[in-house]
Amino acid sequence: MTTQMLDEAWDLSPAVALRPEPFGAMAYHFGNRKLTFLKRMELVEVVRGLAGCRDVRSTLQTAGVSEAQWPGYVAALQGLAATDMIRPRVTSQEAVA
Protein backbone atom coordinates (compact mmCIF):
# COMPACT_ATOMS: atom_id res chain seq x y z
CA MET A 1 0.00 0.00 0.00
CA THR A 2 2.72 2.40 1.09
CA THR A 3 4.93 1.91 -1.94
CA GLN A 4 1.92 1.90 -4.25
CA MET A 5 0.98 5.45 -3.26
CA LEU A 6 4.55 6.62 -3.89
CA ASP A 7 4.12 5.86 -7.57
CA GLU A 8 0.67 7.45 -7.87
CA ALA A 9 -0.22 11.00 -8.84
CA TRP A 10 -2.34 12.88 -6.30
CA ASP A 11 -3.80 16.39 -6.12
CA LEU A 12 -5.27 18.60 -3.46
CA SER A 13 -9.01 18.17 -3.72
CA PRO A 14 -10.59 21.14 -5.55
CA ALA A 15 -13.06 21.61 -2.67
CA VAL A 16 -10.24 22.04 -0.13
CA ALA A 17 -8.65 25.28 1.04
CA LEU A 18 -5.46 25.44 3.09
CA ARG A 19 -5.04 28.16 5.71
CA PRO A 20 -1.49 28.80 6.90
CA GLU A 21 -1.03 28.52 10.66
CA PRO A 22 2.08 29.10 12.78
CA PHE A 23 2.62 25.34 13.12
CA GLY A 24 1.51 24.18 9.68
CA ALA A 25 -1.91 24.60 8.15
CA MET A 26 -5.59 24.02 8.58
CA ALA A 27 -7.32 22.20 5.72
CA TYR A 28 -11.02 22.76 5.19
CA HIS A 29 -13.18 20.76 2.80
CA PHE A 30 -16.11 22.83 1.55
CA GLY A 31 -17.94 19.73 0.39
CA ASN A 32 -17.96 17.43 3.42
CA ARG A 33 -17.09 20.28 5.85
CA LYS A 34 -14.32 18.30 7.44
CA LEU A 35 -11.51 20.11 9.14
CA THR A 36 -8.01 18.70 9.38
CA PHE A 37 -4.76 20.09 10.69
CA LEU A 38 -1.40 19.59 9.04
CA LYS A 39 0.92 19.66 12.00
CA ARG A 40 4.24 20.18 10.18
CA MET A 41 5.37 22.81 7.73
CA GLU A 42 7.05 20.08 5.66
CA LEU A 43 3.73 18.25 5.28
CA VAL A 44 2.09 21.47 4.10
CA GLU A 45 4.84 21.84 1.52
CA VAL A 46 4.32 18.26 0.36
CA VAL A 47 0.54 18.66 0.08
CA ARG A 48 0.91 21.93 -1.83
CA GLY A 49 3.53 20.32 -4.04
CA LEU A 50 1.44 17.30 -5.08
CA ALA A 51 -0.18 18.96 -8.06
CA GLY A 52 3.13 20.04 -9.57
CA CYS A 53 4.74 16.62 -9.46
CA ARG A 54 4.50 13.43 -11.46
CA ASP A 55 3.93 11.24 -8.39
CA VAL A 56 4.13 11.24 -4.60
CA ARG A 57 7.74 10.02 -4.66
CA SER A 58 8.95 13.01 -6.62
CA THR A 59 6.87 15.35 -4.44
CA LEU A 60 8.67 14.05 -1.35
CA GLN A 61 12.03 14.34 -3.09
CA THR A 62 11.30 17.90 -4.20
CA ALA A 63 10.27 18.85 -0.67
CA GLY A 64 13.54 17.42 0.62
CA VAL A 65 11.98 14.76 2.84
CA SER A 66 14.54 12.08 3.67
CA GLU A 67 13.64 8.59 2.52
CA ALA A 68 13.55 7.30 6.09
CA GLN A 69 10.57 9.58 6.77
CA TRP A 70 8.58 8.58 3.70
CA PRO A 71 6.40 5.96 5.45
CA GLY A 72 5.29 8.60 7.97
CA TYR A 73 4.42 11.06 5.22
CA VAL A 74 2.62 8.44 3.15
CA ALA A 75 0.57 7.51 6.22
CA ALA A 76 -0.32 11.18 6.71
CA LEU A 77 -1.30 11.48 3.04
CA GLN A 78 -3.45 8.36 3.31
CA GLY A 79 -5.18 9.95 6.28
CA LEU A 80 -5.90 13.02 4.15
CA ALA A 81 -7.13 10.82 1.30
CA ALA A 82 -9.60 9.09 3.63
CA THR A 83 -11.52 12.37 4.08
CA ASP A 84 -11.10 13.45 0.42
CA MET A 85 -8.66 16.23 1.31
CA ILE A 86 -6.44 14.90 -1.47
CA ARG A 87 -7.60 12.70 -4.33
CA PRO A 88 -5.95 10.63 -7.06
CA ARG A 89 -5.22 12.64 -10.18
CA VAL A 90 -7.47 11.85 -13.10
CA THR A 91 -5.38 12.05 -16.25
CA SER A 92 -6.99 13.22 -19.47
CA GLN A 93 -6.70 9.71 -20.93
CA GLU A 94 -8.53 8.17 -17.98
CA ALA A 95 -11.14 10.90 -18.12
CA VAL A 96 -11.83 10.09 -21.76
CA ALA A 97 -11.93 6.36 -21.07
Add this chain to the structure above:
Amino acid sequence: MTILETRPVVARPEGGSLIEQFELGLDAPICLTWELTYACNLECAHCLSSSGKRDPRELSTEQCKDVIDELQRMLVFYVNIGGGEPTIRPDFWELLDYAVSHDVGVKFSTNGVRLNPERARFLASTDYVDVQISLDGATPEVNDYVRGPGSYDTAITALANLQDAGFKDAKISVVCTRQNIGQLDEFKALADHYGATLRLTRLRPSGRGADVWDELHPLPEQQRELYDWLVANGEDVLTGDSFFHLSAFGVADGGSALPGLNLCGAGRVVCLIDPIGDVYACPFAIHDNFLAGNLLADGGFENVWQRSELFNDLRSPQTSGACTKCAFFDACRGGCKAAKFFTGLPLDGPDPECVQGYGETALASADRVLPEQGKDHSKTNPTRNQPIMLTLTRREDLQAPPVSACAENPLAGFTF
Protein backbone atom coordinates in the same frame (compact mmCIF):
# COMPACT_ATOMS: atom_id res chain seq x y z
CA MET B 1 -9.60 46.24 26.11
CA THR B 2 -6.29 47.47 24.73
CA ILE B 3 -5.21 46.58 21.24
CA LEU B 4 -1.48 45.99 21.22
CA GLU B 5 0.63 47.94 18.73
CA THR B 6 2.63 44.94 17.66
CA ARG B 7 1.77 41.32 17.67
CA PRO B 8 3.60 39.32 20.33
CA VAL B 9 5.66 36.49 18.90
CA VAL B 10 5.08 33.30 20.82
CA ALA B 11 7.74 30.61 20.80
CA ARG B 12 6.02 27.48 19.58
CA PRO B 13 7.10 23.91 20.07
CA GLU B 14 8.06 22.10 16.86
CA GLY B 15 5.58 19.31 16.24
CA GLY B 16 3.90 18.92 19.60
CA SER B 17 0.27 18.01 20.10
CA LEU B 18 -2.54 19.99 18.52
CA ILE B 19 -3.77 20.96 22.00
CA GLU B 20 -0.40 22.53 22.77
CA GLN B 21 -0.60 24.46 19.52
CA PHE B 22 -4.21 25.53 20.07
CA GLU B 23 -3.41 26.82 23.55
CA LEU B 24 -1.05 29.29 21.91
CA GLY B 25 -3.77 30.49 19.54
CA LEU B 26 -4.28 30.43 15.78
CA ASP B 27 -3.97 33.12 13.08
CA ALA B 28 -7.75 33.04 12.67
CA PRO B 29 -10.46 31.30 14.68
CA ILE B 30 -11.55 27.77 13.79
CA CYS B 31 -15.02 28.39 14.97
CA LEU B 32 -16.49 31.84 15.01
CA THR B 33 -19.89 32.66 16.43
CA TRP B 34 -21.60 35.78 15.17
CA GLU B 35 -24.74 36.98 16.90
CA LEU B 36 -26.44 39.09 14.22
CA THR B 37 -29.05 40.65 16.48
CA TYR B 38 -30.15 40.77 20.09
CA ALA B 39 -33.76 40.97 18.93
CA CYS B 40 -35.78 37.82 19.53
CA ASN B 41 -39.38 36.71 19.32
CA LEU B 42 -38.80 34.40 22.30
CA GLU B 43 -37.69 35.11 25.86
CA CYS B 44 -36.02 31.85 26.84
CA ALA B 45 -35.32 31.69 30.54
CA HIS B 46 -31.71 30.55 30.04
CA CYS B 47 -30.74 32.80 27.07
CA LEU B 48 -26.95 33.09 27.22
CA SER B 49 -26.97 36.46 25.46
CA SER B 50 -29.91 37.90 27.46
CA SER B 51 -31.60 38.64 24.14
CA GLY B 52 -34.92 40.30 23.53
CA LYS B 53 -34.59 43.87 22.27
CA ARG B 54 -32.69 44.97 19.19
CA ASP B 55 -29.63 47.09 19.97
CA PRO B 56 -29.96 50.37 18.04
CA ARG B 57 -26.21 50.28 17.31
CA GLU B 58 -26.58 46.95 15.45
CA LEU B 59 -24.23 46.60 12.44
CA SER B 60 -25.83 47.70 9.18
CA THR B 61 -26.11 45.43 6.14
CA GLU B 62 -23.04 47.06 4.58
CA GLN B 63 -21.02 46.73 7.79
CA CYS B 64 -21.99 43.05 7.99
CA LYS B 65 -20.83 42.55 4.42
CA ASP B 66 -17.50 44.19 5.27
CA VAL B 67 -17.13 41.68 8.12
CA ILE B 68 -17.83 38.82 5.71
CA ASP B 69 -15.22 40.20 3.27
CA GLU B 70 -12.70 40.25 6.08
CA LEU B 71 -13.56 36.71 7.16
CA GLN B 72 -13.03 35.58 3.57
CA ARG B 73 -9.61 37.27 3.49
CA MET B 74 -8.70 35.60 6.80
CA LEU B 75 -9.79 32.20 5.43
CA VAL B 76 -12.41 31.72 8.11
CA PHE B 77 -14.29 29.02 6.28
CA TYR B 78 -17.52 29.07 8.22
CA VAL B 79 -19.38 30.99 10.89
CA ASN B 80 -22.06 30.00 13.35
CA ILE B 81 -24.71 32.67 13.12
CA GLY B 82 -27.04 33.18 16.03
CA GLY B 83 -28.69 35.89 18.10
CA GLY B 84 -31.23 36.70 19.33
CA GLU B 85 -33.19 35.24 16.51
CA PRO B 86 -31.06 35.97 13.42
CA THR B 87 -33.82 35.28 10.88
CA ILE B 88 -35.90 38.23 12.07
CA ARG B 89 -33.28 40.63 10.70
CA PRO B 90 -34.83 41.79 7.41
CA ASP B 91 -31.46 41.39 5.61
CA PHE B 92 -30.77 37.91 7.05
CA TRP B 93 -31.29 36.02 3.78
CA GLU B 94 -29.27 38.58 1.83
CA LEU B 95 -26.35 38.23 4.27
CA LEU B 96 -26.63 34.44 4.13
CA ASP B 97 -26.32 34.56 0.34
CA TYR B 98 -23.47 37.03 0.53
CA ALA B 99 -21.49 34.89 2.99
CA VAL B 100 -21.93 31.68 1.05
CA SER B 101 -20.92 33.31 -2.23
CA HIS B 102 -17.77 34.61 -0.51
CA ASP B 103 -16.58 31.20 0.67
CA VAL B 104 -17.82 31.70 4.21
CA GLY B 105 -20.11 28.77 4.96
CA VAL B 106 -22.95 29.42 7.37
CA LYS B 107 -24.50 27.40 10.13
CA PHE B 108 -27.28 29.34 11.75
CA SER B 109 -29.22 28.72 14.92
CA THR B 110 -32.90 29.51 14.94
CA ASN B 111 -36.01 28.79 16.93
CA GLY B 112 -37.67 28.14 13.57
CA VAL B 113 -40.06 31.09 13.54
CA ARG B 114 -39.28 32.12 9.94
CA LEU B 115 -38.69 28.68 8.41
CA ASN B 116 -41.89 28.44 6.39
CA PRO B 117 -42.14 26.02 3.43
CA GLU B 118 -40.84 28.67 1.01
CA ARG B 119 -37.73 29.45 3.10
CA ALA B 120 -37.17 25.74 3.61
CA ARG B 121 -37.13 25.21 -0.15
CA PHE B 122 -34.67 28.09 -0.55
CA LEU B 123 -32.38 26.54 2.08
CA ALA B 124 -32.60 23.14 0.44
CA SER B 125 -31.30 24.72 -2.77
CA THR B 126 -28.14 26.18 -1.17
CA ASP B 127 -24.76 24.65 -0.51
CA TYR B 128 -22.69 25.39 2.56
CA VAL B 129 -25.69 26.27 4.71
CA ASP B 130 -26.44 24.32 7.86
CA VAL B 131 -29.54 24.90 9.96
CA GLN B 132 -29.72 24.30 13.66
CA ILE B 133 -33.12 24.32 15.35
CA SER B 134 -33.10 24.91 19.08
CA LEU B 135 -35.20 22.55 21.15
CA ASP B 136 -34.73 22.09 24.88
CA GLY B 137 -37.32 19.41 25.52
CA ALA B 138 -38.45 16.34 23.57
CA THR B 139 -42.00 17.14 24.66
CA PRO B 140 -43.85 20.50 24.69
CA GLU B 141 -44.08 20.47 28.50
CA VAL B 142 -40.34 20.24 29.02
CA ASN B 143 -39.39 22.53 26.12
CA ASP B 144 -41.94 25.28 26.66
CA TYR B 145 -41.14 25.39 30.37
CA VAL B 146 -37.87 27.20 29.56
CA ARG B 147 -38.39 28.41 25.96
CA GLY B 148 -41.92 29.72 26.32
CA PRO B 149 -45.42 28.69 25.20
CA GLY B 150 -45.73 27.50 21.61
CA SER B 151 -41.98 27.27 21.01
CA TYR B 152 -42.04 23.46 20.73
CA ASP B 153 -44.64 23.57 17.96
CA THR B 154 -42.66 26.29 16.13
CA ALA B 155 -39.51 24.17 16.17
CA ILE B 156 -41.26 20.97 15.07
CA THR B 157 -43.06 22.80 12.24
CA ALA B 158 -39.72 24.16 11.03
CA LEU B 159 -38.17 20.67 11.11
CA ALA B 160 -41.10 19.27 9.15
CA ASN B 161 -40.86 22.09 6.58
CA LEU B 162 -37.15 21.44 6.11
CA GLN B 163 -37.74 17.73 5.68
CA ASP B 164 -40.58 18.24 3.21
CA ALA B 165 -38.40 20.62 1.19
CA GLY B 166 -35.68 17.98 0.95
CA PHE B 167 -33.21 19.81 3.18
CA LYS B 168 -30.68 17.21 4.28
CA ASP B 169 -29.30 16.81 7.75
CA ALA B 170 -30.68 19.71 9.77
CA LYS B 171 -29.44 19.83 13.35
CA ILE B 172 -31.59 19.70 16.46
CA SER B 173 -29.68 21.63 19.09
CA VAL B 174 -30.42 20.78 22.71
CA VAL B 175 -29.13 22.46 25.85
CA CYS B 176 -28.94 19.66 28.40
CA THR B 177 -30.84 20.44 31.59
CA ARG B 178 -32.03 18.68 34.72
CA GLN B 179 -35.48 18.49 33.11
CA ASN B 180 -34.45 16.95 29.77
CA ILE B 181 -31.50 14.63 30.51
CA GLY B 182 -34.03 11.81 30.93
CA GLN B 183 -35.25 12.47 27.36
CA LEU B 184 -32.01 11.80 25.46
CA ASP B 185 -33.41 8.71 23.71
CA GLU B 186 -36.55 10.65 22.77
CA PHE B 187 -34.45 13.47 21.31
CA LYS B 188 -32.52 10.94 19.24
CA ALA B 189 -35.76 9.40 17.98
CA LEU B 190 -37.07 12.86 17.09
CA ALA B 191 -33.88 13.63 15.15
CA ASP B 192 -34.10 10.30 13.31
CA HIS B 193 -37.73 10.95 12.48
CA TYR B 194 -36.94 14.30 10.83
CA GLY B 195 -33.76 13.08 9.13
CA ALA B 196 -31.80 15.41 11.39
CA THR B 197 -28.67 15.14 13.51
CA LEU B 198 -28.86 15.61 17.25
CA ARG B 199 -26.54 18.16 18.83
CA LEU B 200 -26.21 18.34 22.61
CA THR B 201 -24.58 21.22 24.43
CA ARG B 202 -23.90 22.23 27.97
CA LEU B 203 -26.06 24.69 29.91
CA ARG B 204 -23.92 27.70 30.87
CA PRO B 205 -24.75 30.14 33.67
CA SER B 206 -24.30 32.98 31.15
CA GLY B 207 -26.74 35.81 30.45
CA ARG B 208 -30.19 35.02 31.85
CA GLY B 209 -28.86 31.49 32.34
CA ALA B 210 -27.27 32.76 35.56
CA ASP B 211 -30.75 33.36 37.03
CA VAL B 212 -31.97 29.81 36.44
CA TRP B 213 -28.75 27.80 36.51
CA ASP B 214 -29.33 26.53 40.06
CA GLU B 215 -32.65 25.05 39.01
CA LEU B 216 -31.73 23.84 35.51
CA HIS B 217 -28.19 22.54 35.62
CA PRO B 218 -27.93 18.74 35.64
CA LEU B 219 -27.51 17.00 38.99
CA PRO B 220 -24.27 15.07 39.59
CA GLU B 221 -25.90 11.68 38.88
CA GLN B 222 -27.37 13.13 35.66
CA GLN B 223 -23.88 14.15 34.55
CA ARG B 224 -22.96 10.48 34.75
CA GLU B 225 -26.13 9.52 32.88
CA LEU B 226 -25.28 12.05 30.15
CA TYR B 227 -21.69 10.86 29.92
CA ASP B 228 -22.72 7.21 29.63
CA TRP B 229 -25.29 8.11 26.99
CA LEU B 230 -22.67 10.02 24.98
CA VAL B 231 -20.28 7.09 25.15
CA ALA B 232 -23.01 4.70 23.97
CA ASN B 233 -24.55 6.96 21.28
CA GLY B 234 -21.91 9.59 20.69
CA GLU B 235 -20.90 8.60 17.17
CA ASP B 236 -23.96 10.10 15.55
CA VAL B 237 -24.37 12.97 17.99
CA LEU B 238 -22.65 16.36 17.86
CA THR B 239 -21.56 18.07 21.07
CA GLY B 240 -19.58 21.13 19.97
CA ASP B 241 -16.91 19.74 22.33
CA SER B 242 -18.88 21.31 25.13
CA PHE B 243 -18.75 18.47 27.65
CA PHE B 244 -15.03 18.27 28.22
CA HIS B 245 -15.65 18.78 31.95
CA LEU B 246 -17.12 15.23 31.90
CA SER B 247 -13.99 13.68 30.43
CA ALA B 248 -12.64 12.76 33.85
CA PHE B 249 -15.37 10.08 34.02
CA GLY B 250 -13.73 8.27 31.11
CA VAL B 251 -10.26 8.53 32.51
CA ALA B 252 -11.49 7.26 35.89
CA ASP B 253 -13.07 4.28 34.06
CA GLY B 254 -9.67 3.50 32.57
CA GLY B 255 -10.79 4.77 29.17
CA SER B 256 -10.04 8.00 27.42
CA ALA B 257 -11.55 11.48 27.24
CA LEU B 258 -14.55 12.22 25.04
CA PRO B 259 -13.65 12.82 21.41
CA GLY B 260 -12.98 16.45 20.61
CA LEU B 261 -10.65 19.21 21.70
CA ASN B 262 -11.14 18.85 25.46
CA LEU B 263 -9.79 22.33 25.91
CA CYS B 264 -11.17 25.79 26.61
CA GLY B 265 -10.85 27.46 23.23
CA ALA B 266 -11.79 30.98 24.38
CA GLY B 267 -9.75 33.55 22.48
CA ARG B 268 -7.48 30.77 21.22
CA VAL B 269 -9.55 28.96 18.60
CA VAL B 270 -13.03 30.42 19.13
CA CYS B 271 -14.57 33.83 19.75
CA LEU B 272 -17.81 35.74 19.38
CA ILE B 273 -18.77 38.82 17.37
CA ASP B 274 -21.85 40.45 18.87
CA PRO B 275 -24.50 42.48 16.99
CA ILE B 276 -22.70 45.81 17.51
CA GLY B 277 -19.30 44.43 16.51
CA ASP B 278 -17.92 43.80 19.98
CA VAL B 279 -15.58 40.81 20.01
CA TYR B 280 -15.71 38.50 23.04
CA ALA B 281 -13.49 35.55 23.87
CA CYS B 282 -16.30 33.03 23.67
CA PRO B 283 -20.06 32.83 22.95
CA PHE B 284 -20.71 32.07 26.60
CA ALA B 285 -18.84 35.07 27.95
CA ILE B 286 -20.64 38.23 26.89
CA HIS B 287 -19.22 40.34 29.70
CA ASP B 288 -16.74 43.23 29.91
CA ASN B 289 -14.14 40.94 31.47
CA PHE B 290 -14.05 38.93 28.23
CA LEU B 291 -14.37 41.83 25.78
CA ALA B 292 -11.36 41.99 23.44
CA GLY B 293 -12.36 45.04 21.41
CA ASN B 294 -14.75 46.30 18.77
CA LEU B 295 -14.22 45.59 15.10
CA LEU B 296 -15.43 49.05 14.05
CA ALA B 297 -13.44 50.99 16.65
CA ASP B 298 -10.31 48.85 16.74
CA GLY B 299 -9.35 48.45 13.10
CA GLY B 300 -11.27 45.35 12.04
CA PHE B 301 -11.75 41.82 13.24
CA GLU B 302 -8.32 40.55 12.25
CA ASN B 303 -6.65 43.26 14.29
CA VAL B 304 -8.74 42.43 17.36
CA TRP B 305 -8.19 38.68 16.97
CA GLN B 306 -4.46 38.92 16.51
CA ARG B 307 -3.51 41.88 18.69
CA SER B 308 -5.93 42.34 21.57
CA GLU B 309 -4.33 42.25 24.97
CA LEU B 310 -7.04 39.97 26.35
CA PHE B 311 -6.63 37.35 23.63
CA ASN B 312 -2.87 37.41 23.99
CA ASP B 313 -3.30 36.87 27.72
CA LEU B 314 -5.59 33.90 27.07
CA ARG B 315 -2.94 32.46 24.72
CA SER B 316 -0.14 32.68 27.24
CA PRO B 317 0.45 29.87 29.73
CA GLN B 318 -2.38 29.77 32.29
CA THR B 319 -2.26 28.89 35.92
CA SER B 320 -4.87 26.37 36.97
CA GLY B 321 -4.30 26.54 40.70
CA ALA B 322 -5.28 23.53 42.77
CA CYS B 323 -6.67 21.76 39.69
CA THR B 324 -3.17 20.99 38.42
CA LYS B 325 -2.74 18.64 41.42
CA CYS B 326 -5.83 16.64 40.42
CA ALA B 327 -5.21 13.25 38.82
CA PHE B 328 -7.73 14.12 36.11
CA PHE B 329 -6.39 17.56 35.18
CA ASP B 330 -5.26 16.38 31.74
CA ALA B 331 -8.81 15.22 30.99
CA CYS B 332 -10.69 18.46 31.71
CA ARG B 333 -7.90 21.05 32.02
CA GLY B 334 -9.87 22.97 34.63
CA GLY B 335 -13.15 23.08 32.71
CA CYS B 336 -15.12 26.02 31.33
CA LYS B 337 -13.97 29.55 32.18
CA ALA B 338 -17.41 31.07 31.54
CA ALA B 339 -19.08 28.55 33.86
CA LYS B 340 -16.61 29.43 36.61
CA PHE B 341 -16.83 33.18 36.07
CA PHE B 342 -20.62 33.43 36.08
CA THR B 343 -20.97 31.26 39.18
CA GLY B 344 -18.50 33.50 41.00
CA LEU B 345 -15.70 30.92 41.14
CA PRO B 346 -12.03 31.82 40.55
CA LEU B 347 -10.81 31.13 37.00
CA ASP B 348 -7.89 29.11 38.32
CA GLY B 349 -10.15 26.82 40.36
CA PRO B 350 -12.45 23.90 39.54
CA ASP B 351 -15.41 24.01 37.15
CA PRO B 352 -18.73 24.38 39.09
CA GLU B 353 -19.80 21.03 37.62
CA CYS B 354 -16.45 19.29 38.22
CA VAL B 355 -17.24 15.58 38.18
CA GLN B 356 -14.81 14.98 41.04
CA GLY B 357 -17.09 17.08 43.25
CA TYR B 358 -14.59 19.92 43.78
CA GLY B 359 -17.05 22.33 42.15
CA GLU B 360 -19.75 21.70 44.75
CA THR B 361 -17.28 22.42 47.54
CA ALA B 362 -16.25 25.64 45.84
CA LEU B 363 -19.89 26.66 45.23
CA ALA B 364 -20.64 26.16 48.93
CA SER B 365 -17.86 28.56 49.91
CA ALA B 366 -19.10 31.74 51.56
CA ASP B 367 -16.84 34.24 49.82
CA ARG B 368 -18.33 33.59 46.39
CA VAL B 369 -19.65 36.76 44.69
CA LEU B 370 -21.66 36.51 41.49
CA PRO B 371 -20.52 38.99 38.82
CA GLU B 372 -22.98 41.60 37.63
CA GLN B 373 -24.65 40.72 34.35
CA GLY B 374 -23.93 43.98 32.56
CA LYS B 375 -25.31 43.23 29.08
CA ASP B 376 -29.03 42.79 29.38
CA HIS B 377 -31.15 43.04 26.24
CA SER B 378 -34.21 41.43 27.79
CA LYS B 379 -37.54 42.96 26.87
CA THR B 380 -38.62 45.68 29.29
CA ASN B 381 -42.13 44.29 29.44
CA PRO B 382 -42.48 40.55 29.11
CA THR B 383 -44.79 39.33 26.35
CA ARG B 384 -47.05 36.31 26.12
CA ASN B 385 -44.02 34.35 24.86
CA GLN B 386 -42.28 34.57 28.21
CA PRO B 387 -41.85 31.17 29.82
CA ILE B 388 -43.57 30.83 33.17
CA MET B 389 -41.29 28.60 35.16
CA LEU B 390 -43.87 27.45 37.67
CA THR B 391 -45.26 24.00 38.22
CA LEU B 392 -48.17 23.03 40.47
CA THR B 393 -47.19 20.56 43.14
CA ARG B 394 -48.52 19.46 46.56
CA ARG B 395 -46.72 20.21 49.79
CA GLU B 396 -45.46 16.83 50.92
CA ASP B 397 -45.92 17.67 54.62
CA LEU B 398 -49.64 18.31 54.27
CA GLN B 399 -52.16 15.45 54.27
CA ALA B 400 -55.25 17.67 54.05
CA PRO B 401 -56.17 21.30 53.49
CA PRO B 402 -55.03 23.57 56.32
CA VAL B 403 -57.59 24.29 59.05
CA SER B 404 -58.28 27.83 60.14
CA ALA B 405 -57.94 28.55 63.87
CA CYS B 406 -61.53 29.90 63.73
CA ALA B 407 -63.05 26.73 62.29
CA GLU B 408 -66.09 25.80 64.35
CA ASN B 409 -67.11 22.60 62.64
CA PRO B 410 -66.56 19.73 65.14
CA LEU B 411 -65.06 17.66 62.32
CA ALA B 412 -62.52 20.37 61.36
CA GLY B 413 -59.01 18.93 61.13
CA PHE B 414 -60.15 15.31 60.92
CA THR B 415 -58.91 13.34 57.94
CA PHE B 416 -60.69 10.22 56.74
